[in-house]
Amino acid sequence: TGVDHFGFNIDRTFKQRYLIADNYWKEDGGSILFYTGNEGDIIWFCNNTGFMWDIAEEMKAMLVFAEHRYYGESLPFGADSFSDSRHLNFLTTEQALADFAKLIRYLKRTIPGARNQPVIALGGSYGGMLAAWFRMKYPHLVVGALASSAPIWQFNDLVPCDIFMKIVTTDFSQSGPNCSESIRRSWDAINRLAKKGPGLRWLSEALHLCTPLTKSQDVQRLKDWISETWVNVAMVDYPYESNFLQPLPAWPVKVVCQYFKYSNVPDTVMVQNIFQALNVYYNYSGQAKCLNVSETATSSLGVLGWSYQACTEMVMPTCSDGVDDMFEPHSWNMKEYSDDCFKQWGVRPRPSWIPTMYGGKNISSHTNIIFSNGELDPWSGGGVTKDITDTLLAIVIPNGAHHLDLRASNALDPVSVQLTRSLEVKYMKQWISDFYVRLRKMN
Numbered sequence: 001t002g003v004d005h006f007g008f009n010i011d012r013t014f015k016q017r018y019l020i021a022d023n024y025w026k027e028d029g030g031s032i033l034f035y036t037g038n039e040g041d042i043i044w045f046c047n048n049t050g051f052m053w054d055i056a057e058e059m060k061a062m063l064v065f066a067e068h069r070y071y072g073e074s075l076p077f078g079a080d081s082f083s084d085s086r087h088l089n090f091l092t093t094e095q096a097l098a099d100f101a102k103l104i105r106y107l108k109r110t111i112p113g114a115r116n117q118p119v120i121a122l123g124g125s126y127g128g129m130l131a132a133w134f135r136m137k138y139p140h141l142v143v144g145a146l147a148s149s150a151p152i153w154q155f156n157d158l159v160p161c162d163i164f165m166k167i168v169t170t171d172f173s174q175s176g177p178n179c180s181e182s183i184r185r186s187w188d189a190i191n192r193l194a195k196k197g198p199g200l201r202w203l204s205e206a207l208h209l210c211t212p213l214t215k216s217q218d219v220q221r222l223k224d225w226i227s228e229t230w231v232n233v234a235m236v237d238y239p240y241e242s243n244f245l246q247p248l249p250a251w252p253v254k255v256v257c258q259y260f261k262y263s264n265v266p267d268t269v270m271v272q273n274i275f276q277a278l279n280v281y282y283n284y285s286g287q288a289k290c291l292n293v294s295e296t297a298t299s300s301l302g303v304l305g306w307s308y309q310a311c312t313e314m315v316m317p318t319c320s321d322g323v324d325d326m327f328e329p330h331s332w333n334m335k336e337y338s339d340d341c342f343k344q345w346g347v348r349p350r351p352s353w354i355p356t357m358y359g360g361k362n363i364s365s366h367t368n369i370i371f372s373n374g375e376l377d378p379w380s381g382g383g384v385t386k387d388i389t390d391t392l393l394a395i396v397i398p399n400g401a402h403h404l405d406l407r408a409s410n411a412l413d414p415v416s417v418q419l420t421r422s423l424e425v426k427y428m429k430q431w432i433s434d435f436y437v438r439l440r441k442m443n
Contacts, residue, residue: 235401256281
């Protein structure tokens with residue numbers, strides 16, 4: 001596909017990877033379920049989107065998983081794709097959606113029997129945002145979208161910046177006595193120990209860090225890494241063992257909270273408890289020799305590309321106050337954020353562009369989008385959790401975490417997610433039959 005869909009100066013193309021499965025596809029009355037790939041390797045997303053495989057037969061569907069430009073193997077400039085801001089200039093949501101549009105047209109042109117079939121966009125997280133935006137911008141190419149855990153309002157001041165950390169905190173406070181209170185107190189325990197003479201060495205050993213802490217900046221990095229870990233555990237608080245960001249036990253927040261039952265403990269005991277709790281996330285398999293402060297999630301996610309996107313279009317403010325949440329107070333500072341981006345990539349973010357481009361909260365003119373959110377998912381705070389019209393629908397899954405509904409069905413699934421999936425299928429089938437009714441009228 002073209003590197004630049006919106007200008008004529010760069011006449012370069014690149015290979016975009018996509019996966020296709022047509023075992024259950026029927027030409028007669030079938031459909032095409034199109035996964036709008038997000039920030040990572042498409043094979044990994046495909047393997048974590050069991051819902052599409054589970055419903056393929058019922059929907060007579062061809063499954064397509066399209067990889068997002070600049071991730072996995074879809075690199076516009078090969079090894080140079082991340083070399084500088086000139087090469088990264090084409091990593092935008094608009095270009096990615098245009099890739100998807102061209103791919104759908106290409107598939108309909110080249111696969112016999114696909115030409116007159118309805119396409120539905122599906123995605124989770126950032127991919128869910130893309131699915132919703134794709135339906136908004138290309139309604140002639142998809143009959144509807146399922147946007148799972150898509151925080152399309154986590155921009156500008158469409159929602160308060162503290163909502164994200166509040167939800168993380170609620171997850172922990174509901175998962176064990178004193179849990180969030182202990183974590184809230186843990187930051188000062190670390191600070192106090194770090195100030196003592198041999199404190200940094202003691203902390204490094206107690207937490208089994210791969211790289212010992214040597215200076216005070218390292219302590220802030222350590223705390224940021226621990227915070228990010230608790231956020232990730234909340235996001236993937238699934239009802240069964242899983243391996244999405246890391247191999248984890250069922251209901252991992254509950255398991256973490258077992259080590260935080262007591263908030264009034266000496267600082268050294270608190271740090272030893274933190275170590276045990278971190279092991280739930282980093283060492284569930286028992287293979288880790290030490291803990292690495294520079295990694296929090298699977299390598300299947302494209303960290304470089306996302307860091308650039310967060311520094312340009314995907315500016316999603318979060319903040320914390322240490323009172324209504326369990327984190328250290330941290331205000332949202334746009335100037336500091338912009339300066340960091342300039343230092344790293346030589347670009348400055350445009351925080352208002354996404355609401356300008358995709359409508360912010362004024363999206364009622366669109367139709368046929370399902371927004372599903374899990375109540376345990378911190379990103380649900382920036383999601384659509386109430387119906388906007390009778391075709392822009394919101395489904396809330398009380399004990400669901402990050403896009404649980406897109407995962408394969410599991411014997412341990414709560415009833416709420418089973419109901420959610422059957423509702424989603426019901427609406428999608430309705431879009432498909434509406435499409436065929438219109439098609440017959442036209443012919």
